[in-house]
Amino acid sequence: MSEIISPNMLKTFELCPKKYFFRYKKSLSVPVNNEIFKTGKNIHALASYYLKKENIDNLEPALNPKEKEIWNYLKNTKYFSYETVHTEYNLAVKIGKHFFGGRLDALVKDGEKYYILDYKTGSAPKNSKYDFQTMIYMLAVRAFFKTDNISFVYIDLKNRAEIVIDLTKDLALEYENKLSEITKEINKGIYPAKHTNCKTCEYRIICYDKVD
Ligand code: SF4
Structure with missing residues (x-):
């Protein structure tokens, strides 16, 4: 495996x-076309412009009533008042022989503390602390910014809730071990039905x- 391993690849495996x-060995993809997906794309785009302090006056009126409600909730969370470091940001980290990476919705900062934001128009993952996205993005930000002072924040736009996971040195080690274990399984090249x-x-x- 020489490509960048994404959270979705690990979730699928x-x-x-x-x-x-x-999906990944035969490259057979299936188009996704549903309302949640479209709403998600609109909200993500708007959030990115907003955090980059671009003018969104012409974009907000184009939202449908449901999207407007979601957007008002999101932009009023405290995280949207913090300093923007990056939005829609590609980041990768090397663990052992493999690179893991993906695209963060946003990275914001309050003082010395970094917050990785992830907006979910569906629900947040059931076990957010050990979701592959949490693990990979936390480790990538940790490696790039050389700090453990990081939290991952899932902003659950469906249930209007925020789930916050704080990184510690022990948790980072646990994440590295988990990622190494699953890549060992993938590298066996056996793909049984589950x-x-x-x-x-x-x-x-x-x-x-x-x-x-
Ligand atoms: S075994 Fe079931 S879940 Fe797995 S690929 Fe086949 S249909 Fe999908």
């Missing part, structure tokens, strides 16, 4: 190695291992 095989979500899996039409 954990969910079903066979699905990982279809049947975690066959009913809703986008590859069920072509997958002979699916269960109904």
